[in-house]
Amino acid sequence: MISYLEFEKPVAALESRIAELRTTAxxxxxxISAEVTRLERKSADLLASTYRALTxxxxxxxxxxxxxxxxxxxxxxxxxxxxxxGGDRTFGEDYAIIxxxxxxxxxKVMLIGHENGHDTATRxxxxxxxxxxxxxxxxxxxxxxxxxxxxxxxTLVDTKGAFPGVEAEERGQAEAIARATEACLALPxxxxxxxxxxxxSGGAVALASAxxxxxxxxxxxxxxxxxxxxxxxxxxxEKASDAAEAMKVTAQDLHGLKVIERIVQEPVGGAxxxxxxxxxxxxxxxxxxxxxxxxxxxxxxxxxxxxxxxxIGQD
Amino acid sequence: xxxxxxxxxxxSSLGAAKEQIPxxxxxxxxxxxxxxxxxxxxxxxxxxxxCDHHGRIGTDARLSQILDxxxxxxxxxxxxxxxxxxxxxxxxxxxxxxxxxxNPHHDALTNALGTIDGHRAVVGVQDFFFMAxxxxxxxxxxxxxxVERAIKERAPYIICTAAGGARMQEGILxxxxxxxxxxxxxxxxxxxxPYIVVLTDPTTGGVTASYAMLGDIHIAEPGCLIGFAGxxxxxxxxxxxxxxxxxxxxxxxxxxxxxxxxxxxxxxxxLAMLLSYMCNKAA
Ligand SMILES: [Zn+2]
Numbered sequence: 001m002i003s004y005l006e007f008e009k010p011v012a013a014l015e016s017r018i019a020e021l022r023t024t025a026x027x028x029x030x031x032i033s034a035e036v037t038r039l040e041r042k043s044a045d046l047l048a049s050t051y052r053a054l055t056x057x058x059x060x061x062x063x064x065x066x067x068x069x070x071x072x073x074x075x076x077x078x079x080x081x082x083x084x085x086g087g088d089r090t091f092g093e094d095y096a097i098i099x100x101x102x103x104x105x106x107x108k109v110m111l112i113g114h115e116n117g118h119d120t121a122t123r124x125x126x127x128x129x130x131x132x133x134x135x136x137x138x139x140x141x142x143x144x145x146x147x148x149x150x151x152x153x154x155t156l157v158d159t160k161g162a163f164p165g166v167e168a169e170e171r172g173q174a175e176a177i178a179r180a181t182e183a184c185l186a187l188p189x190x191x192x193x194x195x196x197x198x199x200x201s202g203g204a205v206a207l208a209s210a211x212x213x214x215x216x217x218x219x220x221x222x223x224x225x226x227x228x229x230x231x232x233x234x235x236x237x238e239k240a241s242d243a244a245e246a247m248k249v250t251a252q253d254l255h256g257l258k259v260i261e262r263i264v265q266e267p268v269g270g271a272x273x274x275x276x277x278x279x280x281x282x283x284x285x286x287x288x289x290x291x292x293x294x295x296x297x298x299x300x301x302x303x304x305x306x307x308x309x310x311x312i313g314q315d
Numbered sequence: 316x317x318x319x320x321x322x323x324x325x326x327s328s329l330g331a332a333k334e335q336i337p338x339x340x341x342x343x344x345x346x347x348x349x350x351x352x353x354x355x356x357x358x359x360x361x362x363x364x365x366c367d368h369h370g371r372i373g374t375d376a377r378l379s380q381i382l383d384x385x386x387x388x389x390x391x392x393x394x395x396x397x398x399x400x401x402x403x404x405x406x407x408x409x410x411x412x413x414x415x416x417x418n419p420h421h422d423a424l425t426n427a428l429g430t431i432d433g434h435r436a437v438v439g440v441q442d443f444f445f446m447a448x449x450x451x452x453x454x455x456x457x458x459x460x461x462v463e464r465a466i467k468e469r470a471p472y473i474i475c476t477a478a479g480g481a482r483m484q485e486g487i488l489x490x491x492x493x494x495x496x497x498x499x500x501x502x503x504x505x506x507x508x509p510y511i512v513v514l515t516d517p518t519t520g521g522v523t524a525s526y527a528m529l530g531d532i533h534i535a536e537p538g539c540l541i542g543f544a545g546x547x548x549x550x551x552x553x554x555x556x557x558x559x560x561x562x563x564x565x566x567x568x569x570x571x572x573x574x575x576x577x578x579x580x581x582x583x584x585x586l587a588m589l590l591s592y593m594c595n596k597a598a
Contacts, residue, residue, distance in 0.1 A: 162524075164544030164552050169562060170570050174523035174543040181525060182497050201481075202493060202524040202543065209494040223481045223490040223521070228548075233403035233483060246401050247486035257398070259487050306498045310459065313398060313452040313488040 002273070005061050011050060011269075014043035047269045054218065056250050057241035060226055062218040063198045067272040069279065070129075071098055071115040071156050074196070077279035078286070079104055079111060085142060087134075091171060094135030096127040096163070097207075099142040104154070105287045110146035112139050112207060113156030116197070130163035133176035136206050140176075143183040143191075152290050153184075153191040155207040160225060162203030177206040184209035185309070190293030190301055192286060194264070195219045195251075196271075211305045212289045213259070215251035216282070217266040221259070222249040259312060262289070344368055360579045369536045369579055371516055373418070374425045374442045377475055381438055381583050386429025389437070389464055391421060391457040398452065399486050407484035410446065418445045422453035423478075426461035428468065432587035434594060437465040439474040441522070443515075447479030450522050454482070455492030458526060462499035471509040471594060473586065474530075478522035480545070493525035500529050509593035511586065514541050514564065514573065532589055533573040534582070535564035541573070 004012040018039050025032050054062065062068070075082050084100035086093045099112035114131065117123035131139075146153045162173055184191060184207070193210035199221030208221075215221060222229075226244035227237040234242060248254065251263045264285045267274035293301065342353045346368035356363070360380055361370040378386060401407040415421060423445040428437050439461040441448045448454075458474070465472035481489040503510055512530030516539035524543050527533075535541060542562035550557060560566045564576045577585045 162543065164548045166549060166553060166555075166558060166561065169542055169544065169549070172528070172570070172572050174541075175528040175572060177524040177543065178493075178497070178526070178528040181494055182501065182529065185494060185497055185501060201490060202521050205490055205493050205521075206524075209497070221487060223486055224483055229483050232480075242403075246399070246403065247483065248399050249486070254487055257487065259491060306501075309491065309494040309498050312491045312495065313485075314394065314456065 003066055005058070005065065007050065007054075007058050007061075008047075011043060011047050014039055014046060018043065044268070051218075051269055055241065056220070056244035056248075056253070057226060059218045059250050060198070060220045060240075060244055062270045063220045065270060065272050066118075068197055069271055069275040070118065070158060070197070071113040072118075073275055074113075074156055074279055074282065075102065075111070077276060078283040082111065085145075086138070088137035088141060090137060091134045094127075094132050094138060095125050096129055096159070097131040097135030097139055099139060101151070102154075104283060104290075107287065107290060108151055109290070110142055110151045110153045111156070112142055112153065113196075114159040114203075114207070116158060127163060129159045130161060131159065131203055131206075132163050132165070132168045133171040133173050136162070136173075136176035136180040139207060140180045140183040143180075143187055147187050147189055150189060152189050152293070153187060153210075154286060154290070155191070155193040155210065157193055157195045157199045157204045157208050157221075158197035159200050159203045160198055161200035162206070174202075177202045180206035181209045185305060186302070187305075188298035188302060190290055190296070191305070192289045192293070194282065194286070195221045195260070196282075200225060209305075209309065211293055211301060211308070212261045214262045214264055214285060214289065215254065215260050216264050216271060216278070217251055218270055219251055220244070220249040221251075221254055222247050257313075258315075345370065362579050367537065367578070369516065369538060371443050371477070373444050374420055374440045377440045377515075378425075378427050378429075378438060380579065381473075381475075381586065382427060382429035382431060382436075383433070386427045386438075389426040389428055389461065391425060391453065392460050393421075394452045394456050397484070398488055399484070401484040401486070403484075410484065414446045418442065420445065422451070422457065423448045424454040424457040424461075426457060426464065428464065428470070431473075431583060431590060434587055434590040435468065435470045436586075436590065437461050437468060437470050437472050439472065441475060441477045441515075443477040443479065443517070446482065448477040448522075449480055449482040449489070450478055450492050450520075451482030451485040451489050452492065455495045458492075458496045459499040462496075462503050465508060466503060466506045469506075469508065471511065471590060472503055473511045473513065474526060475513040475515055476518040476522055476527045477515045478518055478520060480520045490521060493521050496526040497529065500526060509590070511589060513582065513586075514567075515539055517541070519543070519545065528572070531593070533575075534585065535567060535573045535576050536582075537564055537576050537578055539564045541567050 079102040102111035116129035117126040191210040193208040226240040229243035230239035271278040344363040347366035
């Protein structure tokens with residue numbers, strides 16, 4: 001059962017009409033196949049045209065869609081032999097940020113990413129994808145491990161932001177993020193980051209200071225959530241749509257600003273409509289990027305990554 | 316006045332900026348409300364003689380408090396204004412214009428080269444009075460150029476941080492200054508040069524989560540706010556009262572995030588002492 005976003009209501013209406021017709025057809029022997037085909041075409045066209053013209057705020061909602069595939073789904077669909085590794089060796093384990101050895105199309109990598117959970121119980125377990133200092137410190141630890149053993153790093157970024165809580169602040173949320181960012185930049189191995197859902201602020205950049213940064217077509221990446229920006233600059237979260245527009249949060253905008261290198265296409269109607277197809281396209285994009293970077297020496301890898309960040313916004 | 320009260324009251328210190336413009340003969344301490352003769356207050360390094368509140372100070376005051384006379388202001392790289400063509404209730408270009416009209420500097424971070432009790436250093440100051448010290452491309456570029464100058468001079472880099480948050484009007488480009496500044500710091504470290512962070516009120520958001528927390532030494536001014544997440548955001552998330560002194564310098568010291576809390580009159584001597592230990596490798 002698909003859950004529809006507000007702006008998908010016309011599509012929802014058509015799809016439910018189609019389902020109704022099918023039920024009616026199954027009950028009687030009315031021949032309605034022509035009508036169903038017509039409506040299906042209409043619905044598909046409407047979905048495609050809606051998704052071609054998504055506003056930044058609509059994309060934010062797609063990026064946060066409750067059925068959008070997450071880290072654990074991509075692990076299942078893209079990677080084999082995943083060996084999750086836990087703990088920061090200082091304080092604890094953080095299920096909002098998961099990582100471990102993994103294999104993608106025969107290539108061994110270190111895989112790290114945010115996991116949001118998919119129902120109430122798992123969302124609480126994974127703290128809605130909001131990492132705490134121990135999560136970022138674990139990521140640092142795993143990146144250092146990857147660097148030492150020559151494993152490229154792949155990150156899947158999907159977070160509203162780092163957890164805003166008293167304990168997180170006490171344990172040095174800021175320091176943990178700063179060190180994780182630094183760990184990305186110090187890697188003598190290739191690092192490819194993908195913003196697969198929402199890339200929120202420092203909690204995202206800590207896992208995305210990579211050699212190459214990719215975004216799924218309808219993912220968003222920003223310095224503050226549109227609601228947060230609207231609350232401060234427009235003095236009401238109601239203006240989130242304006243804030244999303246003004247801040248340039250979409251993959252297409254960020255590609256134009258040279259903040260990301262590549263946009264990975266999503267199936268028509270968004271990743272949640274066809275997770276398998278999304279995973280396949282993402283897997284191929286990742287392998288292409290890893291293979292390109294694999295030809296560079298460790299010194300070149302570090303230098304190029306540094307140049308990448310020094311150049312952003314400078315032209 | 317007790318320290319706890321001071322912490323409570325300093326939440327209202329956001330309103331202090333206006334009161335501290337030195338044209339006024341008198342100034343009201345934003346913490347204890349004492350009316351102070353501006354000249355005396357400034358002679359006291361903008362620290363209230365009654366309650367020891369450390370008032371916010373601008374770039375030039377900070378530099379002259381830390382550096383020996385005769386320091387040299389360094390030019391900051393010019394970057395494109397308003398890369399996103401951003402407008403909320405006002406155009407970003409208008410906000411920039413207003414900030415520049417009210418401040419002697421072109422953006423929120425300025426570097427200077429000089430000596431601290433004879434020890435050569437490049438000192439960067441982030442100015443809360445320029446758009447709340449927020450970090451945009453200009454701030455990131457100035458930070459990088461300050462660090463690069465330090466490497467060229469074989470001198471330590473000292474940054475006095477202050478940031479109320481991100482330069483939201485520069486969107487993602489503001490966020491990208493975090494890794495950018497970090498790249499520069501990696502080079503400073505590779506050059507074997509010290510990096511000292513002086514955290515001043517307030518240091519929050521992406522600045523805290525990048526160069527403010529990567530120092531070899533972290534010094535904080537008494538009572539200053541230091542944090543990643545904003546207090547209102549945290550309160551909305553946890554729906555509990557925040558602990559006393561939360562995110563204040565003393566609290567961060569107690570939690571192991573800063574080496575020391577240093578009163579402003581002792582700051583220069585403290586920096587000189589630190590540099591005497593850290594800068595004795597042959598250049
Ligand atoms: Zn006072």
